[in-house]
Amino acid sequence: MSSMHAGSIGRKPGIAGMFDYRTRLTISLLAPVLLFFIVFNTIPTLWLLGLSFYNYSLTSGMPPEFIGFRNFVQIFNNRNGIWFDLSRTFLFVGLGVTIQTSLGLLLGFLFWGSKAMPGRRIALTMLFTPMVLTPVATGTFFRFIYDPDFGVLNSILHGLFGMQPIAFLTNPATAYWSVLAVDCWMWTPFMTLMTLAALGSVPKAELEAAEVDRIPWHKRLTLVVWHHGKFILMLGVLLRTIDSFKTLDLIIPMTKGGPGQATRLVAMELNKQAFESFNIGWSSAYSVLLLLVSIAMTSVFIYILNLRRRRRA
Amino acid sequence: MKKFNDSYRGPGLAMPRRTLLKGGAIAGLAGIVGAPFINRLHAKEAHPLAGKKIDMNILGIAGWLPSSLGVKMSPIFADYVKERFGYEVSFGFAEAPFSDLFQKAATSLATKSQEYNIIISDSQWLGALAKPGWILKLNDVIAKNKELQIDWYSNTITEAYQVYPDGSKDLWGLPQEGDTIALFVRKDMLADPKEQQAFQAKYNAKLPQTFEDFENLTMTEFEKVAEFFTRPDKQLWGTAMQYSRVYDFCTCYLYPFMWSQGGEVWDPKTGQVEGILNSATNAKAMEQAKGWLKYQPPGALNYGIAEEIDVFTQGKVFSCFQWAAVGLAMITPQNKDKVMVVPPPKHGTGAAAKRIYTVGGQPWVINAFNDEAKMRVALDFMKWWYLPETTLEFAKRGGNPCDKATLSNPNFDKINPWGRAYKYMLEPGRSRDFWHDPKYSEMLALQQEGFTSYMTGQTASATQALDYIACGQQQILHDEGVAKTAPSGKCSSVSL
Helix, strand or coil, rough: CCHHHHHHHCCCCCCCHHHHHHHHHHHHHHHHHHHHHHHHHHHHHHHHHHHHCCEEEECCCCCCCECCHHHHHHHHCCCCHHHHHHHHHHHHHHHHHHHHHHHHHHHHHHHHHCCCCCCCCHHHHHHHHHHHHCCCHHHHHHHHHHHHCCCCCHHHHHHCCCCCCCCCCCCHHHHHHHHHHHHHHHHHHHHHHHHHHHHHHCCCHHHHHHHCCCCCCHHHHHHHHHHHHHHHHHHHHHHHHHHCCCCCCCCHHCCCCCCCCEEEEEEEEHHHHHHHEEEEHHHHHHHHHHHHHHHHHHHHHHHCCCHHHHHCC | HHHHHHHHCCCCCCCHHHHHHHHHHHHHHHHHHHHHHHHHHHHHCCCCCCCCCEEEEEEECCCCHHHHHHHHHHHHHHHHHHHHHHHEEEEEEEECCHHHHHHHHHHHHHCCCCCCCCECCCCHHHHHHHCCCECCCHHHHHHHHHHHHCCCCCCCHHHCEEEECCCCCCEEEEEECCCEEEEEHHHHHHHHHHHHHHHHHHCCCCCCHHHCCCCCCEEEHHHHHHHHHHHHHHHEEEECCCCCCCHHHHHHHHHHHHCCCEEECEECCCCCCCCCCHHHHHHHHHHHHHHHHCCHHHHHHHHHHHHHHHHHCCCCCEEEEHHHHHHHHHCCCCCCCCCCEEEEEEEEEEHHHHHHCCCCEEEEEEEECCCCHHHHHHHHHHHHHHHHHHHHHHHHCCCCCCCHHHCCCCCHEEEEECCHHHHHHHHHCHHHHHCCCCCCHHHHHHHHHHHHCCCCCCCCCHHHHHHHHEEEEEEEHHHHCCCCCCCCHHHHCCCC
């Protein structure tokens, strides 16, 4: 009784009195972020989820009509060919991220192992330039570079090999790969950066110890470098995977999803349905499904990252 | 005498006749000289906005000359209303490319915003803007304002820029700029005697030389001309058309092949597409359009308006099917003496040959959520836009007016090199618009996908591409409630 009484002495009345200083500080620091998150993320996501059950077109002049799961059923029944879009997108993500990671690792190790190389900083700055360009600008540049009439690439090919102009972006056989090549050009530097960050996180002492112990390089790589750098590297892969899955602004200026449907990825169709056709209900349902796919992919990555820890436990 | 004088003057009116006449003359003169000022004073007082300052915003099309002319001429309007009505107006401008403008307008109007008070819409968007009630219906406005009761050059103007639904009498827009497809040709090449001889030797025919020659030309005859000037080894090709997937570029250039040969794209009364669009006539027309690629530069599949301007002004093509609206960009100081603008060729042969090309151009539409003051300014602006001196100034700056008075002016053809061809193509039956339906954008996106899929070779058969489009559009219109019939069972197995 007396301890309860003593505990309540000096405490402010009301809600403020329920928390100590540390808790109040934590809450006051978190509150703006949480509020921002709720207003700009949670509420729109819930709104999106709600709209996905409605038939609602912005240009119809009609109020939204509740239709239950009909939008989702239409998507599963391949309306607008979205399964083809998904398969094209998965291929784009798989190939793109694999190429970018491989090249990024190669370049990362190259720069990591050549710290005394003259002009290293300039080379690194130039290497990172594509990454800081906006995708729309990059797409527009490459549309001109690929152009069969004016493009510099065809001029070079003609000059060097006497080749006839290639319609890179209007030929269904080459368009997809041409866009993928630009995506790799743009984002390989990001994976190089992540590789350098991952390698920078490896303690020098452990590397030196491994060298003194004459551990073979491949074992050093797996036991020391990978052990310390894997999280940052996998984070890079995860970010690229999610980003690549959403690729839109690069494709719009290059091909607009064409020729035909050759470069139509999921984000292209979503953009078309939502912001060209204004099918708000259908595109909300599509967004919800794509969000679930993104969450699933993220979960897989996190699961892989935590696999060893789980095994140890 | 005194008696006489008294009787003449009358009681209390002692004024000699000369003075009376002088006074009358001065009063009359003052009346004549001062009438405009009195009238202006009266007008200033009468206008509800007199003494106020209004800020207006126009949303227009980025990179599109006629749209920018509407914007650039707005200071003239500001001077006009200040002088005439006594209020000040300033204009702010927003713009987006064709492919994004509707999106920009719609997202703003959907929130009932008056961010854009006047919008330069594309003709096909009328339905999508009108049905949700975003733009002002103009029937009453036109009925109440004589200045807006204009005699247009042809029915094409009303059908393309004013009416929604098609065939009704509901008016939603007023023409900002008329536009038709014209054929820009290099007359210096046609006039070259060596070329004439070579053409004569190869085809046993004469190269067309005049506007009238082209007026009578069919696509079959023009194909010979295009083939003749296709010389890839010299970086020269016969012609250029638009095949780009962007916006409506491919559609606008493919429809003339269909319409001119008897094909239709839908039935606006029933909303029926399947069985109409995917006809044998239209499939053949698509094959023909694709066949023309062999006379065009290798990048033609990506050509839109800007790319055509590039290849033509750089001398890579002999001719170019292009919108009259971009005449100023097509005819540069370097090529101005070498270019002639003529009607595009007819399709078919003999007496049955026809030319029905796609109409371009844009209407003004007025934001329905404008407050009273902005609405008043918007209407003043429209009335000013159709004043004879404004339309003439618009034409002199490179625009294409639509009123009969300006176009019938004997000097109109001389104002711009493309004026005559534009006017010719505006004649009834030579140009037409397509779908003013609210689902326009969705139907177009699907169609562009199908058309370009065939043009680029991703889809091997024109029939397959047309089936895909027809089924998709039938579904869209059926879902909308416009089409009475759902897509047929055959549609379940159709894909690109």
